[in-house]
Amino acid sequence: MPVxxxxxxxxxxxxxxxxxxxxxxxxHWAQAAQLDGKQHLELTLRVVDTAEIQTLxxxxxxxxxxxxxxxFASDVPPGSGxxxxxxxxxxxxxxxxxAEKYGKDLNHRWAHMLVHACLHVQGLDHEQENERAxxxxxEIRILxxxxxxxxYQLN
Numbered sequence: 833m834p835v836x837x838x839x840x841x842x843x844x845x846x847x848x849x850x851x852x853x854x855x856x857x858x859x860h861w862a863q864a865a866q867l868d869g870k871q872h873l874e875l876t877l878r879v880v881d882t883a884e885i886q887t888l889x890x891x892x893x894x895x896x897x898x899x900x901x902x903x904f905a906s907d908v909p910p911g912s913g914x915x916x917x918x919x920x921x922x923x924x925x926x927x928x929x930x931a932e933k934y935g936k937d938l939n940h941r942w943a944h945m946l947v948h949a950c951l952h953v954q955g956l957d958h959e960q961e962n963e964r965a966x967x968x969x970x971e972i973r974i975l976x977x978x979x980x981x982x983x984y985q986l987n
Contacts, residue, residue, distance in 0.1 A: 837862045840878045843924055851928050852879055853942050861943045864974050865950035875917040877946070885923040900926045901945045903952035918953035922946070936983065944983040947974050
């Protein structure tokens with residue numbers, strides 16, 4: 833059974849709404865990033881504007897600045913019978929800006945951000961150098977399986 837992805841589009845700028853991938857693509861990318869092979873997992877993706885992501889970043893990470901993605905792993909105890917991975921918040925405007933800045937396909941950038949966030953809610957991190965190398969390798973492996981080139985290679 834696939835990852836159940838609940839997508840919330842919380843932006844009102846029509847041009848940005850058009851740049852958000854459709855639910856089928858988002859679902860496919862989230863499913864590809866599932867590491868533990870559980871039968872049923874739930875995940876919420878909230879797509880927001882720069883004001884909301886900055887507020888969330890300030891409140892939860894004590895960084896008063898925008899960011900591309902935030903991940904919040906579930907605190908549901910293992911064995912509870914509820915398999916909730918967590919919540920992901922992606923800023924549509926920043927993803928679009930980064931795709932242009934780095935010369936990446938916009939959908940590829942979205943896939944990278946969603947895979948990256950899915951790995952975070954499953955416990956992977958990149959604070960230490962060895963963690964960063966492992967997480968990037970996992971991102972590259974998943975994205976390559978989706979037909980998406982290495983996001984860390986500069987164009």
